Amino acid sequence: MSSPIKNITLHNTEGDLVESLNRLQKVDTEPILTETLVFPEKIGVTPSCVLLAEKVEHTKAEINIVQNSPLSVLPDSKEVHYGVIKEELEKSLSELNDTLTFINAEARELENEIHEEERWNDQISDVVLDSLSKRLNEQNFETNDAEGAKEKLKSEIADKITKANMYFKQLLKDSSQFCGKYFKLPSEEEFNDVQKKLRSADKTVTVRNMLSLKDIISELMNKCFDEPNHPYIVLDKRYWPPYVELLLRCQIVVRHTDDPRRVKLIPFHL
Protein backbone atom coordinates (compact mmCIF):
# COMPACT_ATOMS: atom_id res chain seq x y z
CA MET A 1 0.00 0.00 0.00
CA SER A 2 2.04 2.91 -1.30
CA SER A 3 -0.93 5.20 -1.11
CA PRO A 4 -0.64 8.87 -0.20
CA ILE A 5 -2.89 8.22 2.79
CA LYS A 6 -0.02 6.55 4.53
CA ASN A 7 2.08 9.69 4.52
CA ILE A 8 -0.59 11.92 5.94
CA THR A 9 -0.34 12.89 9.56
CA LEU A 10 -2.84 10.81 11.48
CA HIS A 11 -3.77 13.30 14.18
CA ASN A 12 -7.49 12.69 14.12
CA THR A 13 -7.38 8.98 13.21
CA GLU A 14 -4.96 8.00 15.94
CA GLY A 15 -7.65 8.14 18.62
CA ASP A 16 -9.99 5.95 16.54
CA LEU A 17 -7.30 3.34 16.09
CA VAL A 18 -6.57 3.11 19.78
CA GLU A 19 -10.25 2.78 20.52
CA SER A 20 -10.62 -0.09 18.00
CA LEU A 21 -7.63 -1.87 19.46
CA ASN A 22 -9.10 -1.66 22.96
CA ARG A 23 -12.38 -3.08 21.69
CA LEU A 24 -10.64 -5.97 19.95
CA GLN A 25 -8.68 -6.83 23.09
CA LYS A 26 -11.91 -6.81 25.06
CA VAL A 27 -13.48 -9.27 22.55
CA ASP A 28 -10.48 -11.52 22.83
CA THR A 29 -10.93 -11.91 26.57
CA GLU A 30 -14.71 -12.26 26.41
CA PRO A 31 -16.08 -15.77 26.71
CA ILE A 32 -16.67 -17.28 23.32
CA LEU A 33 -20.07 -18.58 22.28
CA THR A 34 -19.98 -22.26 23.06
CA GLU A 35 -23.64 -23.15 23.18
CA THR A 36 -24.52 -25.87 20.66
CA LEU A 37 -27.52 -25.95 18.41
CA VAL A 38 -28.05 -29.36 16.83
CA PHE A 39 -30.34 -30.10 13.96
CA PRO A 40 -33.43 -32.04 14.92
CA GLU A 41 -34.17 -35.27 13.02
CA LYS A 42 -35.28 -34.69 9.46
CA ILE A 43 -39.05 -34.61 9.07
CA GLY A 44 -40.71 -33.98 5.69
CA VAL A 45 -39.47 -31.75 2.93
CA THR A 46 -39.86 -28.30 4.43
CA PRO A 47 -36.91 -26.44 5.93
CA SER A 48 -36.49 -27.16 9.60
CA CYS A 49 -38.34 -24.80 11.97
CA VAL A 50 -35.33 -24.45 14.22
CA LEU A 51 -33.26 -23.33 11.27
CA LEU A 52 -35.82 -20.75 10.23
CA ALA A 53 -36.14 -19.40 13.78
CA GLU A 54 -32.38 -19.09 14.03
CA LYS A 55 -32.30 -17.33 10.70
CA VAL A 56 -34.86 -14.79 11.84
CA GLU A 57 -32.94 -14.12 15.03
CA HIS A 58 -29.63 -13.65 13.24
CA THR A 59 -31.18 -11.42 10.60
CA LYS A 60 -32.71 -9.22 13.30
CA ALA A 61 -29.35 -8.99 15.02
CA GLU A 62 -27.59 -8.01 11.82
CA ILE A 63 -30.20 -5.38 11.02
CA ASN A 64 -29.78 -4.03 14.52
CA ILE A 65 -26.02 -3.79 14.09
CA VAL A 66 -26.33 -2.01 10.76
CA GLN A 67 -28.87 0.47 12.17
CA ASN A 68 -26.94 1.25 15.32
CA SER A 69 -23.42 1.44 14.01
CA PRO A 70 -22.28 4.96 13.12
CA LEU A 71 -21.51 5.71 9.50
CA SER A 72 -17.82 5.33 8.94
CA VAL A 73 -16.72 8.55 7.33
CA LEU A 74 -13.29 9.70 6.36
CA PRO A 75 -11.52 12.01 8.81
CA ASP A 76 -12.24 15.63 8.09
CA SER A 77 -8.96 16.52 6.46
CA LYS A 78 -8.51 17.97 2.98
CA GLU A 79 -5.32 16.08 2.43
CA VAL A 80 -7.00 12.72 3.18
CA HIS A 81 -9.87 13.53 0.83
CA TYR A 82 -7.48 14.58 -1.89
CA GLY A 83 -5.42 11.44 -1.47
CA VAL A 84 -8.42 9.12 -1.55
CA ILE A 85 -9.93 10.76 -4.59
CA LYS A 86 -6.61 10.78 -6.40
CA GLU A 87 -6.08 7.10 -5.68
CA GLU A 88 -9.55 6.21 -6.89
CA LEU A 89 -9.13 8.22 -10.06
CA GLU A 90 -5.79 6.64 -10.80
CA LYS A 91 -7.26 3.21 -10.23
CA SER A 92 -10.19 3.82 -12.52
CA LEU A 93 -7.87 5.35 -15.11
CA SER A 94 -5.65 2.31 -15.20
CA GLU A 95 -8.69 0.07 -15.38
CA LEU A 96 -10.09 2.06 -18.28
CA ASN A 97 -6.72 1.85 -20.02
CA ASP A 98 -6.79 -1.92 -19.64
CA THR A 99 -10.29 -2.03 -21.03
CA LEU A 100 -9.25 0.10 -23.98
CA THR A 101 -6.36 -2.20 -24.88
CA PHE A 102 -8.60 -5.19 -24.53
CA ILE A 103 -11.27 -3.72 -26.76
CA ASN A 104 -8.70 -2.69 -29.36
CA ALA A 105 -7.32 -6.21 -29.42
CA GLU A 106 -10.78 -7.63 -29.74
CA ALA A 107 -11.64 -5.25 -32.59
CA ARG A 108 -8.47 -6.25 -34.43
CA GLU A 109 -9.29 -9.90 -33.95
CA LEU A 110 -12.81 -9.40 -35.24
CA GLU A 111 -11.51 -7.52 -38.26
CA ASN A 112 -9.16 -10.38 -39.05
CA GLU A 113 -12.03 -12.76 -38.70
CA ILE A 114 -14.14 -10.72 -41.10
CA HIS A 115 -11.32 -10.74 -43.67
CA GLU A 116 -10.95 -14.46 -43.29
CA GLU A 117 -14.68 -14.96 -43.68
CA GLU A 118 -14.78 -12.79 -46.79
CA ARG A 119 -11.93 -14.75 -48.32
CA TRP A 120 -13.74 -17.96 -47.57
CA ASN A 121 -16.95 -16.60 -48.99
CA ASP A 122 -15.23 -15.66 -52.25
CA GLN A 123 -13.64 -19.06 -52.56
CA ILE A 124 -16.82 -20.89 -51.81
CA SER A 125 -18.92 -18.83 -54.23
CA ASP A 126 -16.33 -19.51 -56.94
CA VAL A 127 -16.52 -23.21 -56.36
CA VAL A 128 -20.30 -23.19 -56.25
CA LEU A 129 -20.52 -21.16 -59.46
CA ASP A 130 -18.11 -23.52 -61.18
CA SER A 131 -19.98 -26.65 -60.26
CA LEU A 132 -23.36 -25.13 -61.07
CA SER A 133 -22.29 -24.02 -64.54
CA LYS A 134 -20.76 -27.42 -65.15
CA ARG A 135 -24.01 -29.08 -64.23
CA LEU A 136 -25.98 -26.67 -66.43
CA ASN A 137 -23.76 -27.51 -69.40
CA GLU A 138 -24.31 -31.20 -68.82
CA GLN A 139 -28.07 -30.71 -68.70
CA ASN A 140 -28.07 -28.71 -71.93
CA PHE A 141 -25.97 -31.33 -73.67
CA GLU A 142 -28.34 -34.06 -72.60
CA THR A 143 -31.50 -32.30 -73.82
CA ASN A 144 -29.90 -31.48 -77.20
CA ASP A 145 -28.79 -35.03 -77.54
CA ALA A 146 -32.24 -36.57 -77.00
CA GLU A 147 -33.34 -36.06 -80.64
CA GLY A 148 -30.04 -37.24 -81.96
CA ALA A 149 -30.15 -40.36 -79.84
CA LYS A 150 -33.59 -41.22 -81.23
CA GLU A 151 -32.39 -40.86 -84.79
CA LYS A 152 -29.34 -42.89 -84.07
CA LEU A 153 -31.38 -45.68 -82.53
CA LYS A 154 -33.74 -45.71 -85.53
CA SER A 155 -30.92 -45.99 -88.02
CA GLU A 156 -29.28 -48.69 -85.93
CA ILE A 157 -32.45 -50.74 -85.89
CA ALA A 158 -32.95 -50.28 -89.66
CA ASP A 159 -29.38 -51.37 -90.20
CA LYS A 160 -29.95 -54.48 -88.14
CA ILE A 161 -33.10 -55.30 -90.06
CA THR A 162 -31.38 -55.06 -93.45
CA LYS A 163 -28.51 -57.16 -92.19
CA ALA A 164 -30.90 -59.79 -90.88
CA ASN A 165 -32.77 -59.78 -94.17
CA MET A 166 -29.57 -60.25 -96.10
CA TYR A 167 -28.57 -63.09 -93.84
CA PHE A 168 -32.00 -64.67 -94.25
CA LYS A 169 -31.77 -64.50 -98.04
CA GLN A 170 -28.31 -65.97 -97.95
CA LEU A 171 -29.55 -68.83 -95.78
CA LEU A 172 -32.48 -69.51 -98.13
CA LYS A 173 -30.18 -69.54 -101.11
CA ASP A 174 -27.71 -71.86 -99.42
CA SER A 175 -30.36 -74.29 -98.21
CA SER A 176 -32.07 -74.42 -101.65
CA GLN A 177 -28.70 -75.01 -103.27
CA PHE A 178 -27.91 -77.75 -100.77
CA CYS A 179 -31.29 -79.42 -101.24
CA GLY A 180 -31.09 -79.14 -105.01
CA LYS A 181 -27.63 -80.70 -105.02
CA TYR A 182 -28.11 -83.63 -102.61
CA PHE A 183 -31.85 -84.28 -102.49
CA LYS A 184 -32.85 -84.36 -106.12
CA LEU A 185 -36.21 -85.60 -107.32
CA PRO A 186 -36.15 -89.19 -108.48
CA SER A 187 -35.53 -89.92 -112.18
CA GLU A 188 -38.28 -91.17 -114.53
CA GLU A 189 -37.17 -94.84 -114.32
CA GLU A 190 -36.89 -94.91 -110.58
CA PHE A 191 -40.28 -93.37 -110.28
CA ASN A 192 -41.81 -95.80 -112.68
CA ASP A 193 -40.23 -98.76 -110.83
CA VAL A 194 -41.76 -97.63 -107.61
CA GLN A 195 -45.08 -96.99 -109.26
CA LYS A 196 -45.08 -100.51 -110.65
CA LYS A 197 -44.26 -102.04 -107.25
CA LEU A 198 -47.06 -100.21 -105.54
CA ARG A 199 -50.45 -101.56 -106.20
CA SER A 200 -52.27 -98.53 -104.97
CA ALA A 201 -50.24 -96.23 -107.19
CA ASP A 202 -52.02 -93.11 -108.33
CA LYS A 203 -51.64 -92.73 -112.04
CA THR A 204 -52.25 -88.99 -111.92
CA VAL A 205 -48.98 -88.37 -110.11
CA THR A 206 -46.01 -87.91 -112.37
CA VAL A 207 -42.42 -86.93 -111.78
CA ARG A 208 -43.24 -83.48 -113.06
CA ASN A 209 -45.72 -82.54 -110.31
CA MET A 210 -43.67 -84.13 -107.49
CA LEU A 211 -42.54 -81.79 -104.72
CA SER A 212 -38.80 -81.48 -104.00
CA LEU A 213 -37.38 -81.53 -100.49
CA LYS A 214 -36.91 -77.78 -100.71
CA ASP A 215 -40.58 -77.30 -101.50
CA ILE A 216 -41.63 -79.59 -98.69
CA ILE A 217 -39.56 -77.73 -96.12
CA SER A 218 -40.69 -74.31 -97.32
CA GLU A 219 -44.32 -75.46 -97.23
CA LEU A 220 -43.82 -76.74 -93.66
CA MET A 221 -42.17 -73.50 -92.55
CA ASN A 222 -44.83 -71.30 -94.13
CA LYS A 223 -47.56 -73.34 -92.56
CA CYS A 224 -45.76 -73.01 -89.22
CA PHE A 225 -45.86 -69.22 -89.43
CA ASP A 226 -49.21 -68.78 -91.15
CA GLU A 227 -51.20 -71.02 -88.82
CA PRO A 228 -49.18 -71.43 -85.64
CA ASN A 229 -52.18 -73.11 -83.93
CA HIS A 230 -52.51 -75.81 -86.56
CA PRO A 231 -49.27 -76.14 -88.51
CA TYR A 232 -50.04 -79.59 -90.06
CA ILE A 233 -49.82 -80.32 -93.75
CA VAL A 234 -51.60 -83.25 -95.38
CA LEU A 235 -49.30 -85.73 -97.11
CA ASP A 236 -50.38 -87.03 -100.50
CA LYS A 237 -48.76 -88.79 -103.47
CA ARG A 238 -46.90 -85.72 -104.56
CA TYR A 239 -44.58 -85.95 -101.57
CA TRP A 240 -41.71 -88.33 -102.33
CA PRO A 241 -42.00 -90.91 -99.47
CA PRO A 242 -38.21 -91.47 -98.87
CA TYR A 243 -37.77 -87.77 -98.15
CA VAL A 244 -40.75 -87.69 -95.81
CA GLU A 245 -39.26 -90.73 -94.11
CA LEU A 246 -35.90 -88.94 -93.85
CA LEU A 247 -37.48 -85.90 -92.26
CA LEU A 248 -39.34 -88.08 -89.80
CA ARG A 249 -36.24 -90.09 -88.91
CA CYS A 250 -34.18 -86.93 -88.34
CA GLN A 251 -36.93 -85.57 -86.15
CA ILE A 252 -37.45 -82.51 -88.24
CA VAL A 253 -41.15 -83.26 -88.59
CA VAL A 254 -43.59 -85.22 -86.43
CA ARG A 255 -46.79 -86.96 -87.31
CA HIS A 256 -50.16 -85.92 -86.01
CA THR A 257 -51.10 -88.08 -83.02
CA ASP A 258 -54.51 -89.02 -84.48
CA ASP A 259 -54.11 -88.60 -88.22
CA PRO A 260 -51.05 -90.38 -89.69
CA ARG A 261 -51.35 -88.43 -92.96
CA ARG A 262 -50.69 -85.13 -91.30
CA VAL A 263 -47.22 -83.93 -90.28
CA LYS A 264 -45.87 -80.74 -88.81
CA LEU A 265 -42.51 -79.14 -88.40
CA ILE A 266 -40.87 -79.42 -84.99
CA PRO A 267 -41.21 -75.89 -83.54
CA PHE A 268 -37.46 -75.04 -83.52
CA HIS A 269 -38.18 -71.33 -83.33
CA LEU A 270 -40.00 -71.55 -79.97
Place this chain on the structure above:
Amino acid sequence: MTATVLKPHNKLPQYNTVTVLLVGAEGTGKHELAKGIISIDEPFSVQIRTATCLPLSTEDEESRPRIDFICFIVDLTNRESMRVVEESVKHVDLRYFLGRSCFVALKVKCPEKRGVGLELVSEFCDHYGAPILYGALETDQEQITLAKQILNMAKVSAGLVNNISPLLIDSTRRPYDTQLL
Protein backbone atom coordinates in the same frame (compact mmCIF):
# COMPACT_ATOMS: atom_id res chain seq x y z
CA MET B 1 -21.45 -36.14 21.53
CA THR B 2 -21.81 -32.43 22.20
CA ALA B 3 -18.08 -31.93 22.27
CA THR B 4 -17.67 -33.23 18.76
CA VAL B 5 -20.23 -30.95 17.16
CA LEU B 6 -18.54 -28.42 14.87
CA LYS B 7 -19.34 -24.84 15.81
CA PRO B 8 -18.61 -21.71 13.83
CA HIS B 9 -18.02 -19.30 16.71
CA ASN B 10 -16.12 -21.18 19.41
CA LYS B 11 -12.69 -20.11 18.19
CA LEU B 12 -11.06 -16.86 17.20
CA PRO B 13 -10.50 -16.32 13.49
CA GLN B 14 -7.00 -16.20 12.05
CA TYR B 15 -5.77 -13.07 10.37
CA ASN B 16 -6.52 -12.86 6.63
CA THR B 17 -7.17 -16.57 6.31
CA VAL B 18 -10.01 -18.64 4.95
CA THR B 19 -10.38 -22.19 6.22
CA VAL B 20 -12.54 -24.58 4.25
CA LEU B 21 -13.51 -28.06 5.37
CA LEU B 22 -14.32 -30.58 2.63
CA VAL B 23 -16.42 -33.52 3.81
CA GLY B 24 -16.99 -36.42 1.46
CA ALA B 25 -16.62 -40.18 1.19
CA GLU B 26 -13.49 -41.83 -0.21
CA GLY B 27 -12.98 -41.34 -3.94
CA THR B 28 -15.21 -38.31 -4.34
CA GLY B 29 -12.33 -36.10 -5.46
CA LYS B 30 -11.83 -33.94 -2.34
CA HIS B 31 -8.13 -33.53 -3.03
CA GLU B 32 -8.57 -32.49 -6.67
CA LEU B 33 -11.08 -29.92 -5.52
CA ALA B 34 -8.71 -28.75 -2.77
CA LYS B 35 -5.90 -28.32 -5.31
CA GLY B 36 -8.26 -26.38 -7.52
CA ILE B 37 -9.19 -24.03 -4.67
CA ILE B 38 -5.58 -23.47 -3.64
CA SER B 39 -4.47 -22.78 -7.22
CA ILE B 40 -6.69 -19.69 -7.37
CA ASP B 41 -4.72 -16.54 -6.75
CA GLU B 42 -6.26 -14.43 -3.96
CA PRO B 43 -4.92 -11.71 -1.65
CA PHE B 44 -5.56 -13.90 1.43
CA SER B 45 -4.31 -17.32 2.42
CA VAL B 46 -6.52 -20.37 2.05
CA GLN B 47 -6.42 -23.47 4.22
CA ILE B 48 -8.20 -26.64 3.24
CA ARG B 49 -9.09 -29.43 5.64
CA THR B 50 -10.56 -32.67 4.40
CA ALA B 51 -12.52 -35.35 6.22
CA THR B 52 -14.13 -38.56 5.05
CA CYS B 53 -16.88 -38.10 7.61
CA LEU B 54 -17.89 -36.12 10.68
CA PRO B 55 -17.51 -35.89 13.66
CA LEU B 56 -13.84 -34.94 13.60
CA SER B 57 -11.60 -36.62 16.12
CA THR B 58 -11.30 -34.83 19.48
CA GLU B 59 -7.51 -35.26 19.70
CA ASP B 60 -6.44 -32.33 17.54
CA GLU B 61 -9.38 -30.20 18.66
CA GLU B 62 -7.00 -27.61 20.11
CA SER B 63 -4.71 -27.25 17.10
CA ARG B 64 -7.53 -27.08 14.59
CA PRO B 65 -8.21 -23.59 13.24
CA ARG B 66 -11.68 -22.15 13.11
CA ILE B 67 -13.56 -23.65 10.18
CA ASP B 68 -15.14 -20.86 8.16
CA PHE B 69 -16.90 -22.89 5.55
CA ILE B 70 -18.00 -26.51 5.11
CA CYS B 71 -18.50 -28.27 1.77
CA PHE B 72 -20.39 -31.54 1.78
CA ILE B 73 -19.39 -33.46 -1.34
CA VAL B 74 -21.84 -35.89 -2.94
CA ASP B 75 -20.84 -38.06 -5.86
CA LEU B 76 -24.10 -38.66 -7.72
CA THR B 77 -22.89 -42.03 -8.99
CA ASN B 78 -22.06 -43.20 -5.47
CA ARG B 79 -24.86 -43.85 -2.98
CA GLU B 80 -22.39 -44.29 -0.15
CA SER B 81 -21.24 -40.68 -0.50
CA MET B 82 -24.81 -39.47 0.01
CA ARG B 83 -25.18 -41.61 3.08
CA VAL B 84 -21.93 -40.28 4.52
CA VAL B 85 -23.12 -36.71 4.02
CA GLU B 86 -26.47 -37.47 5.64
CA GLU B 87 -24.66 -38.86 8.68
CA SER B 88 -22.09 -36.06 8.85
CA VAL B 89 -24.63 -33.26 8.77
CA LYS B 90 -25.88 -34.33 12.22
CA HIS B 91 -22.54 -33.37 13.76
CA VAL B 92 -22.58 -29.79 12.55
CA ASP B 93 -23.90 -26.80 14.45
CA LEU B 94 -27.05 -25.27 13.04
CA ARG B 95 -25.38 -21.87 12.63
CA TYR B 96 -23.21 -23.29 9.86
CA PHE B 97 -26.34 -23.56 7.77
CA LEU B 98 -26.91 -19.80 7.86
CA GLY B 99 -24.76 -19.36 4.77
CA ARG B 100 -21.57 -21.02 5.98
CA SER B 101 -21.95 -24.33 4.16
CA CYS B 102 -22.83 -25.77 0.81
CA PHE B 103 -23.41 -29.10 -0.89
CA VAL B 104 -21.41 -30.06 -3.95
CA ALA B 105 -22.96 -32.58 -6.37
CA LEU B 106 -20.36 -34.14 -8.64
CA LYS B 107 -20.52 -36.14 -11.88
CA VAL B 108 -23.75 -34.57 -13.05
CA LYS B 109 -22.93 -35.15 -16.70
CA CYS B 110 -23.95 -38.80 -17.08
CA PRO B 111 -27.54 -39.27 -15.89
CA GLU B 112 -27.57 -42.95 -16.86
CA LYS B 113 -24.90 -43.75 -14.26
CA ARG B 114 -26.61 -41.82 -11.48
CA GLY B 115 -27.21 -43.67 -8.26
CA VAL B 116 -28.60 -40.72 -6.31
CA GLY B 117 -31.66 -38.87 -7.53
CA LEU B 118 -31.38 -35.12 -8.00
CA GLU B 119 -34.74 -34.64 -6.28
CA LEU B 120 -33.40 -36.41 -3.22
CA VAL B 121 -30.37 -34.12 -3.08
CA SER B 122 -32.30 -30.90 -3.59
CA GLU B 123 -34.90 -31.94 -1.03
CA PHE B 124 -32.11 -32.62 1.43
CA CYS B 125 -30.53 -29.25 0.74
CA ASP B 126 -33.84 -27.47 1.16
CA HIS B 127 -34.25 -29.05 4.53
CA TYR B 128 -30.83 -27.84 5.64
CA GLY B 129 -31.18 -24.50 3.89
CA ALA B 130 -27.89 -24.75 2.05
CA PRO B 131 -27.13 -24.19 -1.64
CA ILE B 132 -26.07 -26.96 -4.04
CA LEU B 133 -23.27 -26.54 -6.52
CA TYR B 134 -23.49 -28.88 -9.48
CA GLY B 135 -20.26 -29.66 -11.23
CA ALA B 136 -17.59 -32.14 -12.20
CA LEU B 137 -13.84 -32.49 -11.70
CA GLU B 138 -12.88 -34.19 -14.98
CA THR B 139 -11.25 -31.21 -16.68
CA ASP B 140 -9.21 -28.33 -15.27
CA GLN B 141 -11.83 -25.85 -16.42
CA GLU B 142 -14.57 -27.60 -14.45
CA GLN B 143 -12.34 -27.80 -11.37
CA ILE B 144 -11.53 -24.11 -11.48
CA THR B 145 -15.14 -23.09 -11.98
CA LEU B 146 -16.28 -25.11 -9.00
CA ALA B 147 -13.36 -23.95 -6.86
CA LYS B 148 -14.13 -20.30 -7.63
CA GLN B 149 -17.75 -20.69 -6.59
CA ILE B 150 -16.75 -22.32 -3.31
CA LEU B 151 -14.06 -19.76 -2.59
CA ASN B 152 -16.45 -16.86 -3.18
CA MET B 153 -18.81 -18.18 -0.54
CA ALA B 154 -15.99 -19.08 1.83
CA LYS B 155 -14.56 -15.58 1.52
CA VAL B 156 -17.84 -14.07 2.67
CA SER B 157 -18.23 -16.47 5.57
CA ALA B 158 -14.68 -15.73 6.75
CA GLY B 159 -15.65 -12.05 6.90
CA LEU B 160 -13.14 -10.90 4.29
CA VAL B 161 -15.70 -9.05 2.20
CA ASN B 162 -16.69 -5.63 3.44
CA ASN B 163 -20.30 -5.12 4.49
CA ILE B 164 -21.46 -8.54 3.31
CA SER B 165 -22.41 -11.27 5.77
CA PRO B 166 -23.10 -14.91 4.94
CA LEU B 167 -26.67 -14.44 6.07
CA LEU B 168 -27.14 -11.69 3.48
CA ILE B 169 -26.07 -14.07 0.73
CA ASP B 170 -28.25 -16.80 2.15
CA SER B 171 -31.35 -14.61 2.30
CA THR B 172 -31.05 -13.80 -1.41
CA ARG B 173 -31.26 -17.50 -2.23
CA ARG B 174 -34.47 -19.36 -3.04
CA PRO B 175 -35.28 -22.94 -2.10
CA TYR B 176 -35.00 -25.55 -4.89
CA ASP B 177 -38.49 -26.89 -4.44
CA THR B 178 -40.72 -24.34 -6.18
CA GLN B 179 -43.63 -25.17 -3.88
CA LEU B 180 -41.73 -23.67 -0.97
CA LEU B 181 -41.40 -20.28 -2.61
